[in-house]
Amino acid sequence: MKSTFKLTIASIALMGLAACAAPNNSSSPANSERHMDKETALQAYHWRLFATAGKDGQPAPAIAGAGGEQVTLNFTDKMMSVDNLCNVLGSGYTLKGSSISFTSPVSTMKMCADPELMRNEQAVGKLLPTATTWSMSKADSAPNNPAPVLTLSFKDGTQWRLKGEPTATTRYGSEPTRVFLEVAAQREACSHPLMPNYQCLKVREIQYNDSGVKTHLGEWMYYYGDIEGYTHTPGVRNVLRINRYELKNVPADASSKADVLDMVVESEQIGK
Known part of the structure:
Protein backbone atom coordinates (compact mmCIF):
# COMPACT_ATOMS: atom_id res chain seq x y z
CA MET A 1 0.00 0.00 0.00
CA LYS A 2 1.33 3.43 -0.92
CA SER A 3 0.30 6.94 0.02
CA THR A 4 2.03 9.87 -1.61
CA PHE A 5 2.32 13.57 -0.87
CA LYS A 6 3.81 15.82 -3.53
CA LEU A 7 4.45 19.51 -3.98
CA THR A 8 5.01 20.96 -7.40
CA ILE A 9 8.12 23.06 -7.96
CA ALA A 10 5.85 26.03 -8.65
CA SER A 11 4.04 25.63 -5.33
CA ILE A 12 7.25 25.47 -3.33
CA ALA A 13 8.39 28.82 -4.65
CA LEU A 14 6.42 30.49 -1.86
CA MET A 15 8.03 28.26 0.72
CA GLY A 16 11.44 29.36 -0.51
CA LEU A 17 10.83 32.61 1.32
CA ALA A 18 12.08 30.87 4.43
CA ALA A 19 15.67 30.88 3.16
CA CYS A 20 17.63 33.55 5.00
CA ALA A 21 20.60 35.56 3.79
CA ALA A 22 23.79 36.08 5.76
CA PRO A 23 24.51 39.56 7.09
CA ASN A 24 26.76 41.61 4.85
CA ASN A 25 29.75 43.73 5.76
CA SER A 26 29.03 46.72 3.55
CA SER A 27 29.91 50.09 5.03
CA SER A 28 27.31 52.72 5.86
CA PRO A 29 27.31 56.26 7.21
CA ALA A 30 28.15 56.46 10.88
CA ASN A 31 24.79 57.92 11.84
CA SER A 32 22.89 54.93 10.37
CA GLU A 33 25.39 52.12 11.04
CA ARG A 34 23.62 50.83 14.12
CA HIS A 35 20.25 50.70 12.34
CA MET A 36 21.76 48.93 9.34
CA ASP A 37 23.29 46.31 11.64
CA LYS A 38 19.85 45.59 13.08
CA GLU A 39 18.19 45.57 9.68
CA THR A 40 20.59 43.02 8.25
CA ALA A 41 20.29 40.99 11.46
CA LEU A 42 16.65 40.37 10.57
CA GLN A 43 17.91 38.14 7.77
CA ALA A 44 20.55 36.42 9.87
CA TYR A 45 18.17 34.77 12.35
CA HIS A 46 15.07 32.62 12.55
CA TRP A 47 12.70 34.57 14.83
CA ARG A 48 10.78 32.26 17.16
CA LEU A 49 7.72 33.67 18.92
CA PHE A 50 8.08 33.05 22.65
CA ALA A 51 5.88 35.70 24.28
CA THR A 52 2.90 37.92 23.47
CA ALA A 53 1.33 40.84 25.31
CA GLY A 54 -2.23 42.11 25.12
CA LYS A 55 -3.46 45.67 24.71
CA ASP A 56 -3.00 46.28 28.44
CA GLY A 57 0.62 45.12 28.31
CA GLN A 58 -0.14 41.97 30.27
CA PRO A 59 0.99 38.54 29.02
CA ALA A 60 -1.48 37.00 26.57
CA PRO A 61 -2.00 33.35 25.59
CA ALA A 62 0.76 32.05 23.36
CA ILE A 63 0.06 31.36 19.70
CA ALA A 64 0.61 27.64 19.37
CA GLY A 65 2.41 26.29 16.33
CA ALA A 66 2.27 22.88 14.70
CA GLY A 67 3.50 19.94 16.77
CA GLY A 68 4.42 22.16 19.70
CA GLU A 69 6.88 24.17 17.58
CA GLN A 70 7.08 27.94 17.96
CA VAL A 71 5.61 30.15 15.25
CA THR A 72 8.69 31.40 13.36
CA LEU A 73 9.34 34.42 11.16
CA ASN A 74 12.10 34.38 8.54
CA PHE A 75 13.25 37.47 6.63
CA THR A 76 14.96 37.70 3.26
CA ASP A 77 15.47 40.75 1.04
CA LYS A 78 12.08 42.48 1.44
CA MET A 79 10.24 39.19 1.90
CA MET A 80 9.13 37.44 5.08
CA SER A 81 7.67 33.99 5.72
CA VAL A 82 5.89 32.46 8.70
CA ASP A 83 6.60 28.81 9.49
CA ASN A 84 5.19 26.17 11.86
CA LEU A 85 1.54 26.91 11.18
CA CYS A 86 -0.70 24.79 8.95
CA ASN A 87 0.60 26.51 5.80
CA VAL A 88 3.58 28.70 5.05
CA LEU A 89 2.55 32.37 4.96
CA GLY A 90 4.52 34.77 2.76
CA SER A 91 4.51 38.56 2.85
CA GLY A 92 6.48 41.55 1.66
CA TYR A 93 7.77 43.95 4.28
CA THR A 94 9.06 47.52 4.41
CA LEU A 95 11.25 49.16 7.05
CA LYS A 96 11.53 52.89 7.69
CA GLY A 97 13.43 53.64 10.87
CA SER A 98 11.52 51.97 13.70
CA SER A 99 8.42 51.51 11.52
CA ILE A 100 7.60 48.21 9.85
CA SER A 101 4.76 47.21 7.54
CA PHE A 102 3.77 43.88 6.01
CA THR A 103 1.67 43.25 2.93
CA SER A 104 -1.32 40.93 3.23
CA PRO A 105 0.14 37.41 3.48
CA VAL A 106 -0.32 34.82 0.76
CA SER A 107 -0.47 31.18 1.72
CA THR A 108 0.04 27.67 0.49
CA MET A 109 -3.31 25.91 0.32
CA LYS A 110 -2.88 22.83 2.50
CA MET A 111 -5.79 21.95 4.77
CA CYS A 112 -5.03 20.84 8.32
CA ALA A 113 -6.97 18.44 10.49
CA ASP A 114 -6.30 20.59 13.57
CA PRO A 115 -8.96 23.34 13.68
CA GLU A 116 -7.07 25.28 16.36
CA LEU A 117 -3.99 25.43 14.15
CA MET A 118 -6.10 26.74 11.27
CA ARG A 119 -7.61 29.40 13.53
CA ASN A 120 -4.15 30.43 14.70
CA GLU A 121 -2.99 30.69 11.09
CA GLN A 122 -5.94 32.91 10.20
CA ALA A 123 -5.32 35.10 13.25
CA VAL A 124 -1.64 35.53 12.35
CA GLY A 125 -2.54 36.34 8.75
CA LYS A 126 -4.93 39.09 9.89
CA LEU A 127 -2.61 40.54 12.53
CA LEU A 128 0.62 40.87 10.53
CA PRO A 129 -0.60 43.63 8.15
CA THR A 130 -1.41 45.75 11.23
CA ALA A 131 2.21 45.82 12.45
CA THR A 132 3.45 49.34 13.22
CA THR A 133 6.90 49.28 14.83
CA TRP A 134 9.84 46.97 15.46
CA SER A 135 12.83 47.02 17.79
CA MET A 136 15.70 44.70 18.56
CA SER A 137 17.54 44.12 21.83
CA LYS A 138 19.72 41.47 23.43
CA ALA A 139 18.43 38.87 25.84
CA ASP A 140 19.75 39.10 29.37
CA SER A 141 19.97 35.35 29.97
CA ALA A 142 23.29 34.78 28.17
CA PRO A 143 25.53 37.83 28.62
CA ASN A 144 28.55 36.22 26.93
CA ASN A 145 26.67 35.40 23.74
CA PRO A 146 23.19 36.87 24.05
CA ALA A 147 20.53 36.03 21.52
CA PRO A 148 18.76 39.03 20.02
CA VAL A 149 15.09 39.60 20.76
CA LEU A 150 12.78 41.15 18.16
CA THR A 151 9.71 43.03 19.38
CA LEU A 152 6.83 43.69 16.97
CA SER A 153 4.04 46.09 17.92
CA PHE A 154 0.60 46.18 16.29
CA LYS A 155 -2.13 48.78 15.85
CA ASP A 156 -4.37 47.28 18.51
CA GLY A 157 -1.63 47.64 21.14
CA THR A 158 -0.59 44.00 21.24
CA GLN A 159 3.05 42.95 20.98
CA TRP A 160 5.08 39.92 19.95
CA ARG A 161 8.49 39.03 21.33
CA LEU A 162 10.61 36.72 19.18
CA LYS A 163 13.98 35.20 20.04
CA GLY A 164 16.64 35.00 17.33
CA GLU A 165 18.23 31.68 16.36
CA PRO A 166 21.10 31.94 13.83
CA THR A 167 20.28 30.61 10.38
CA ALA A 168 22.48 27.99 8.77
CA THR A 169 23.89 30.66 6.45
CA THR A 170 24.90 32.70 9.49
CA ARG A 171 26.39 29.69 11.26
CA TYR A 172 28.34 28.41 8.26
CA GLY A 173 29.31 31.85 6.94
CA SER A 174 28.50 31.21 3.28
CA GLU A 175 25.61 31.05 0.83
Whole structure:
Protein backbone atom coordinates (compact mmCIF):
# COMPACT_ATOMS: atom_id res chain seq x y z
CA MET A 1 0.00 0.00 0.00
CA LYS A 2 1.33 3.43 -0.92
CA SER A 3 0.30 6.94 0.02
CA THR A 4 2.03 9.87 -1.61
CA PHE A 5 2.32 13.57 -0.87
CA LYS A 6 3.81 15.82 -3.53
CA LEU A 7 4.45 19.51 -3.98
CA THR A 8 5.01 20.96 -7.40
CA ILE A 9 8.12 23.06 -7.96
CA ALA A 10 5.85 26.03 -8.65
CA SER A 11 4.04 25.63 -5.33
CA ILE A 12 7.25 25.47 -3.33
CA ALA A 13 8.39 28.82 -4.65
CA LEU A 14 6.42 30.49 -1.86
CA MET A 15 8.03 28.26 0.72
CA GLY A 16 11.44 29.36 -0.51
CA LEU A 17 10.83 32.61 1.32
CA ALA A 18 12.08 30.87 4.43
CA ALA A 19 15.67 30.88 3.16
CA CYS A 20 17.63 33.55 5.00
CA ALA A 21 20.60 35.56 3.79
CA ALA A 22 23.79 36.08 5.76
CA PRO A 23 24.51 39.56 7.09
CA ASN A 24 26.76 41.61 4.85
CA ASN A 25 29.75 43.73 5.76
CA SER A 26 29.03 46.72 3.55
CA SER A 27 29.91 50.09 5.03
CA SER A 28 27.31 52.72 5.86
CA PRO A 29 27.31 56.26 7.21
CA ALA A 30 28.15 56.46 10.88
CA ASN A 31 24.79 57.92 11.84
CA SER A 32 22.89 54.93 10.37
CA GLU A 33 25.39 52.12 11.04
CA ARG A 34 23.62 50.83 14.12
CA HIS A 35 20.25 50.70 12.34
CA MET A 36 21.76 48.93 9.34
CA ASP A 37 23.29 46.31 11.64
CA LYS A 38 19.85 45.59 13.08
CA GLU A 39 18.19 45.57 9.68
CA THR A 40 20.59 43.02 8.25
CA ALA A 41 20.29 40.99 11.46
CA LEU A 42 16.65 40.37 10.57
CA GLN A 43 17.91 38.14 7.77
CA ALA A 44 20.55 36.42 9.87
CA TYR A 45 18.17 34.77 12.35
CA HIS A 46 15.07 32.62 12.55
CA TRP A 47 12.70 34.57 14.83
CA ARG A 48 10.78 32.26 17.16
CA LEU A 49 7.72 33.67 18.92
CA PHE A 50 8.08 33.05 22.65
CA ALA A 51 5.88 35.70 24.28
CA THR A 52 2.90 37.92 23.47
CA ALA A 53 1.33 40.84 25.31
CA GLY A 54 -2.23 42.11 25.12
CA LYS A 55 -3.46 45.67 24.71
CA ASP A 56 -3.00 46.28 28.44
CA GLY A 57 0.62 45.12 28.31
CA GLN A 58 -0.14 41.97 30.27
CA PRO A 59 0.99 38.54 29.02
CA ALA A 60 -1.48 37.00 26.57
CA PRO A 61 -2.00 33.35 25.59
CA ALA A 62 0.76 32.05 23.36
CA ILE A 63 0.06 31.36 19.70
CA ALA A 64 0.61 27.64 19.37
CA GLY A 65 2.41 26.29 16.33
CA ALA A 66 2.27 22.88 14.70
CA GLY A 67 3.50 19.94 16.77
CA GLY A 68 4.42 22.16 19.70
CA GLU A 69 6.88 24.17 17.58
CA GLN A 70 7.08 27.94 17.96
CA VAL A 71 5.61 30.15 15.25
CA THR A 72 8.69 31.40 13.36
CA LEU A 73 9.34 34.42 11.16
CA ASN A 74 12.10 34.38 8.54
CA PHE A 75 13.25 37.47 6.63
CA THR A 76 14.96 37.70 3.26
CA ASP A 77 15.47 40.75 1.04
CA LYS A 78 12.08 42.48 1.44
CA MET A 79 10.24 39.19 1.90
CA MET A 80 9.13 37.44 5.08
CA SER A 81 7.67 33.99 5.72
CA VAL A 82 5.89 32.46 8.70
CA ASP A 83 6.60 28.81 9.49
CA ASN A 84 5.19 26.17 11.86
CA LEU A 85 1.54 26.91 11.18
CA CYS A 86 -0.70 24.79 8.95
CA ASN A 87 0.60 26.51 5.80
CA VAL A 88 3.58 28.70 5.05
CA LEU A 89 2.55 32.37 4.96
CA GLY A 90 4.52 34.77 2.76
CA SER A 91 4.51 38.56 2.85
CA GLY A 92 6.48 41.55 1.66
CA TYR A 93 7.77 43.95 4.28
CA THR A 94 9.06 47.52 4.41
CA LEU A 95 11.25 49.16 7.05
CA LYS A 96 11.53 52.89 7.69
CA GLY A 97 13.43 53.64 10.87
CA SER A 98 11.52 51.97 13.70
CA SER A 99 8.42 51.51 11.52
CA ILE A 100 7.60 48.21 9.85
CA SER A 101 4.76 47.21 7.54
CA PHE A 102 3.77 43.88 6.01
CA THR A 103 1.67 43.25 2.93
CA SER A 104 -1.32 40.93 3.23
CA PRO A 105 0.14 37.41 3.48
CA VAL A 106 -0.32 34.82 0.76
CA SER A 107 -0.47 31.18 1.72
CA THR A 108 0.04 27.67 0.49
CA MET A 109 -3.31 25.91 0.32
CA LYS A 110 -2.88 22.83 2.50
CA MET A 111 -5.79 21.95 4.77
CA CYS A 112 -5.03 20.84 8.32
CA ALA A 113 -6.97 18.44 10.49
CA ASP A 114 -6.30 20.59 13.57
CA PRO A 115 -8.96 23.34 13.68
CA GLU A 116 -7.07 25.28 16.36
CA LEU A 117 -3.99 25.43 14.15
CA MET A 118 -6.10 26.74 11.27
CA ARG A 119 -7.61 29.40 13.53
CA ASN A 120 -4.15 30.43 14.70
CA GLU A 121 -2.99 30.69 11.09
CA GLN A 122 -5.94 32.91 10.20
CA ALA A 123 -5.32 35.10 13.25
CA VAL A 124 -1.64 35.53 12.35
CA GLY A 125 -2.54 36.34 8.75
CA LYS A 126 -4.93 39.09 9.89
CA LEU A 127 -2.61 40.54 12.53
CA LEU A 128 0.62 40.87 10.53
CA PRO A 129 -0.60 43.63 8.15
CA THR A 130 -1.41 45.75 11.23
CA ALA A 131 2.21 45.82 12.45
CA THR A 132 3.45 49.34 13.22
CA THR A 133 6.90 49.28 14.83
CA TRP A 134 9.84 46.97 15.46
CA SER A 135 12.83 47.02 17.79
CA MET A 136 15.70 44.70 18.56
CA SER A 137 17.54 44.12 21.83
CA LYS A 138 19.72 41.47 23.43
CA ALA A 139 18.43 38.87 25.84
CA ASP A 140 19.75 39.10 29.37
CA SER A 141 19.97 35.35 29.97
CA ALA A 142 23.29 34.78 28.17
CA PRO A 143 25.53 37.83 28.62
CA ASN A 144 28.55 36.22 26.93
CA ASN A 145 26.67 35.40 23.74
CA PRO A 146 23.19 36.87 24.05
CA ALA A 147 20.53 36.03 21.52
CA PRO A 148 18.76 39.03 20.02
CA VAL A 149 15.09 39.60 20.76
CA LEU A 150 12.78 41.15 18.16
CA THR A 151 9.71 43.03 19.38
CA LEU A 152 6.83 43.69 16.97
CA SER A 153 4.04 46.09 17.92
CA PHE A 154 0.60 46.18 16.29
CA LYS A 155 -2.13 48.78 15.85
CA ASP A 156 -4.37 47.28 18.51
CA GLY A 157 -1.63 47.64 21.14
CA THR A 158 -0.59 44.00 21.24
CA GLN A 159 3.05 42.95 20.98
CA TRP A 160 5.08 39.92 19.95
CA ARG A 161 8.49 39.03 21.33
CA LEU A 162 10.61 36.72 19.18
CA LYS A 163 13.98 35.20 20.04
CA GLY A 164 16.64 35.00 17.33
CA GLU A 165 18.23 31.68 16.36
CA PRO A 166 21.10 31.94 13.83
CA THR A 167 20.28 30.61 10.38
CA ALA A 168 22.48 27.99 8.77
CA THR A 169 23.89 30.66 6.45
CA THR A 170 24.90 32.70 9.49
CA ARG A 171 26.39 29.69 11.26
CA TYR A 172 28.34 28.41 8.26
CA GLY A 173 29.31 31.85 6.94
CA SER A 174 28.50 31.21 3.28
CA GLU A 175 25.61 31.05 0.83
CA PRO A 176 24.29 27.54 0.12
CA THR A 177 23.83 25.57 -3.07
CA ARG A 178 20.31 24.21 -3.62
CA VAL A 179 20.21 20.40 -4.04
CA PHE A 180 17.30 17.94 -4.33
CA LEU A 181 17.90 14.51 -2.79
CA GLU A 182 15.66 11.46 -2.99
CA VAL A 183 15.96 9.36 0.17
CA ALA A 184 15.06 5.68 -0.08
CA ALA A 185 12.48 4.27 2.32
CA GLN A 186 14.91 2.03 4.19
CA ARG A 187 18.39 2.51 5.57
CA GLU A 188 21.01 -0.04 4.56
CA ALA A 189 24.09 -1.48 6.24
CA CYS A 190 27.23 0.30 5.09
CA SER A 191 30.88 0.38 6.06
CA HIS A 192 31.58 3.32 8.37
CA PRO A 193 35.21 3.81 9.46
CA LEU A 194 34.25 4.90 12.98
CA MET A 195 30.89 3.24 13.64
CA PRO A 196 30.46 -0.53 13.32
CA ASN A 197 27.07 -1.83 12.15
CA TYR A 198 26.19 1.61 10.83
CA GLN A 199 22.99 2.02 8.79
CA CYS A 200 23.31 4.60 6.02
CA LEU A 201 20.61 6.56 4.29
CA LYS A 202 20.48 5.68 0.61
CA VAL A 203 20.12 8.77 -1.58
CA ARG A 204 20.29 9.99 -5.15
CA GLU A 205 20.30 13.50 -6.57
CA ILE A 206 17.40 14.79 -8.65
CA GLN A 207 17.51 17.72 -11.05
CA TYR A 208 14.48 19.66 -12.28
CA ASN A 209 13.96 22.17 -15.06
CA ASP A 210 12.20 25.51 -14.54
CA SER A 211 8.82 23.85 -15.17
CA GLY A 212 9.34 21.38 -12.34
CA VAL A 213 9.93 18.40 -14.61
CA LYS A 214 12.59 15.92 -13.54
CA THR A 215 15.47 16.05 -16.00
CA HIS A 216 18.06 13.87 -14.28
CA LEU A 217 18.22 11.08 -11.71
CA GLY A 218 21.62 10.40 -10.18
CA GLU A 219 22.97 7.05 -9.06
CA TRP A 220 21.95 5.67 -5.68
CA MET A 221 24.69 6.03 -3.08
CA TYR A 222 25.17 5.75 0.64
CA TYR A 223 24.90 8.93 2.70
CA TYR A 224 27.30 8.93 5.65
CA GLY A 225 26.27 11.17 8.51
CA ASP A 226 23.11 13.19 8.96
CA ILE A 227 21.09 15.79 7.12
CA GLU A 228 20.55 18.63 9.57
CA GLY A 229 16.87 19.03 10.41
CA TYR A 230 15.83 15.70 8.85
CA THR A 231 14.62 12.68 10.81
CA HIS A 232 14.14 9.58 8.69
CA THR A 233 11.04 7.44 9.20
CA PRO A 234 11.57 3.80 8.13
CA GLY A 235 9.30 2.86 5.25
CA VAL A 236 8.90 6.43 3.96
CA ARG A 237 10.57 7.60 0.76
CA ASN A 238 11.19 11.34 0.62
CA VAL A 239 12.42 13.95 -1.82
CA LEU A 240 14.20 16.68 0.11
CA ARG A 241 15.17 20.18 -0.86
CA ILE A 242 18.59 20.71 0.69
CA ASN A 243 20.73 23.75 1.32
CA ARG A 244 24.34 22.57 0.92
CA TYR A 245 27.14 24.56 2.55
CA GLU A 246 30.83 24.27 1.71
CA LEU A 247 32.93 24.02 4.86
CA LYS A 248 36.42 25.36 5.30
CA ASN A 249 39.34 24.11 7.40
CA VAL A 250 37.78 20.72 8.13
CA PRO A 251 39.80 17.68 9.29
CA ALA A 252 41.00 15.30 6.58
CA ASP A 253 38.56 12.58 7.65
CA ALA A 254 35.54 14.91 7.88
CA SER A 255 33.07 15.96 5.22
CA SER A 256 33.66 19.26 3.50
CA LYS A 257 29.91 19.80 3.12
CA ALA A 258 27.01 20.40 5.48
CA ASP A 259 23.50 19.58 4.26
CA VAL A 260 20.57 21.36 5.90
CA LEU A 261 16.95 20.40 5.20
CA ASP A 262 15.01 23.24 3.60
CA MET A 263 11.77 21.35 3.01
CA VAL A 264 10.23 17.96 2.14
CA VAL A 265 9.04 18.18 -1.47
CA GLU A 266 7.61 14.67 -1.83
CA SER A 267 6.80 11.93 0.66
CA GLU A 268 5.62 8.39 -0.05
CA GLN A 269 4.71 5.64 2.42
CA ILE A 270 5.98 2.31 1.12
CA GLY A 271 3.63 -0.24 2.66
CA LYS A 272 3.30 -4.00 2.54
